[in-house]
Amino acid sequence: MSQSNEQRLADFMHGLKLRNPDEPYFHQAVYEVAKNILPFIHQHPEYQEAMVLERLTEPDRIISFRVCWEDDERNIHVNRGFRVQHSNSIGPYKGGLRFHHEVTVDLFKFLAFEQTLKNSLTGLPMGGGKGGSNFSPRDKSDREVMRFCQSFMNEMYRHIGPDTDVPAGDIGVGAREISYLFGQYKRLANKFTGVLTGKGLAFGGSLIRTEATGYGAVYFLQDAMAVKDRQIDGQTAIVSGSGNVAQHAIEKLIDLGAKVLTASDSDGFIHDKHGFDEDKLAFLKELKNERRGRIKEYADEFGCDYHADKTPWQVDCDIAMPCATQNELCEDDARALLKNGCKAVSEGANMPTVQAGVDLFLDAKIIYAPSKAANAGGVAVSGLEMSQNSMRQTWERSELDGRLRSIMQDIHDKCRQYGEGKDGIDYVQGANIAGFTKVADAMLAYGVM
Ligand code: NDP
Numbered sequence: 472m473s474q475s476n477e478q479r480l481a482d483f484m485h486g487l488k489l490r491n492p493d494e495p496y497f498h499q500a501v502y503e504v505a506k507n508i509l510p511f512i513h514q515h516p517e518y519q520e521a522m523v524l525e526r527l528t529e530p531d532r533i534i535s536f537r538v539c540w541e542d543d544e545r546n547i548h549v550n551r552g553f554r555v556q557h558s559n560s561i562g563p564y565k566g567g568l569r570f571h572h573e574v575t576v577d578l579f580k581f582l583a584f585e586q587t588l589k590n591s592l593t594g595l596p597m598g599g600g601k602g603g604s605n606f607s608p609r610d611k612s613d614r615e616v617m618r619f620c621q622s623f624m625n626e627m628y629r630h631i632g633p634d635t636d637v638p639a640g641d642i643g644v645g646a647r648e649i650s651y652l653f654g655q656y657k658r659l660a661n662k663f664t665g666v667l668t669g670k671g672l673a674f675g676g677s678l679i680r681t682e683a684t685g686y687g688a689v690y691f692l693q694d695a696m697a698v699k700d701r702q703i704d705g706q707t708a709i710v711s712g713s714g715n716v717a718q719h720a721i722e723k724l725i726d727l728g729a730k731v732l733t734a735s736d737s738d739g740f741i742h743d744k745h746g747f748d749e750d751k752l753a754f755l756k757e758l759k760n761e762r763r764g765r766i767k768e769y770a771d772e773f774g775c776d777y778h779a780d781k782t783p784w785q786v787d788c789d790i791a792m793p794c795a796t797q798n799e800l801c802e803d804d805a806r807a808l809l810k811n812g813c814k815a816v817s818e819g820a821n822m823p824t825v826q827a828g829v830d831l832f833l834d835a836k837i838i839y840a841p842s843k844a845a846n847a848g849g850v851a852v853s854g855l856e857m858s859q860n861s862m863r864q865t866w867e868r869s870e871l872d873g874r875l876r877s878i879m880q881d882i883h884d885k886c887r888q889y890g891e892g893k894d895g896i897d898y899v900q901g902a903n904i905a906g907f908t909k910v911a912d913a914m915l916a917y918g919v920m
Pocket residue numbers: 640641642643644645684712713714715716717735736737738794795796797799819820821846847849850
């Protein structure tokens with residue numbers, strides 16, 4: 472990077488931090504984008520003159536509200552709900568809801584900003600948003616989760632709509648939570664519309680939506696490996712997480728012939744030297760989705776190693792797929808992966824790698840598929856769910872999987888177009904520029920707002 476690009480980045484980040492103090496996630500996400508976009512807009516002064524990046528790093532609006540609910544013992548709890556409506560330049564706000572005890576406005580600002588660029592990459596007409604609550608469904612009964620979701624929607628419903636803002640799931644928000652949320656929206660608004668995605672198949676949900684994020688991250692990896700004449704078959708893979716994204720990344724990796732050695736939750740990870748097979752994956756799904764148990768029970772069931780309070784990144788592998796949470800892969804983890812022979816990283820989670828780790832992967836020139844490109848399959852199929860709802864039609868599984876496959880290939884190719892240099896493909900640069908230009912062009916067209 473030339474001195475002036477470095478200076479531009481430093482100046483930009485200085486201003487952003489002054490405007491958004493104490494928001495390290497948001498700073499991290501914007502830094503990773505601005506690093507690529509500032510040199511790009513220096514070459515395209517129309518974006519600079521219109522202050523597009525400054526405008527794009529200021530959310531359209533942030534909504535915060537009180538959520539009261541009663542537990543099974545009739546104790547009253549007060550949580551906080553959020554929705555960051557980041558940008559509706561190219562479509563209604565669209566993005567998941569996260570229910571987790573550690574959420575903050577900072578977290579949702581980073582996720583909503585990333586979502587805007589990710590959704591742009593899908594090629595579908597969706598803006599970006601994100602929200603949720605500092606409520607954790609863990610250790611709550613179904614009825615408690617239901618009462619919380621209904622109370623959350625009592626306020627949320629006035630801010631969303633099929634042409635306004637269309638939430639979906641994320642950490643802690645799966646099929647059960649979406650069903651309760653949708654039921655309450657329908658009751659309050661007296662409308663049956665595609666206001667949420669990830670719905671059950673009986674009430675407007677789409678086939679392949681459950682699988683889409685994990686499958687999509689593996690499809691992206693498949694295309695990136697094909698550029699180097701390599702394939703997934705016969706590779707060893709390590710995966711973190713054991714929720715929606717991890718389960719379906721593991722499923723597709725196995726399907727394509729990889730040996731998957733690990734899975735994790737917030738208590739630790741299992742290391743299964745024989746690798747997952749269909750039966751073991753079925754056990755994991757039942758454990759996590761039905762019994763809502765801990766990953767240690769997998770080790771107890773199959774007699775493999777369990778490492779409490781550890782992440783899987785020290786395990787030898789060809790492929791690593793972080794599919795749990797942000798900043799779960801630190802600088803030392805990235806060093807260990809490279810030292811142990813990892814040749815490809817595809818991110819199912821959002822921003823799972825710290826910036827220093829990203830820099831190490833880019834310097835080492837391994838395949839590094841950043842989250843906003845690699846995990847876009849989930850929201851892409853959400854976009855297809857919205858289309859089906861609008862048309863009051865349902866498409867078949869093979870049709871939807873085919874569309875997901877081709878959307879991921881298209882995202883890969885766009886990233887390649889903007890990220891290919893003499894040393895290979897920088898997918899971070901490619902994803903950032905390709906995602907940015909579509910949103911930026913719409914903003915230019917609208918004038919100053
Ligand atoms: P789930 O709630 O289904 O699963 C989350 C998994 O991550 C669980 O195994 C959970 O363990 C683990 N986890 C959560 N927080 C932490 C933490 N602080 N430290 C360690 N492990 C943690 O969520 P999803 O699978 O849907 O989401 C996973 C990631 O993928 C997130 O980053 C999400 O933003 C991203 N994503 C999800 C999409 C989707 O369609 N669902 C789409 C695109 C991205 P535990 O049960 O112990 O909490």
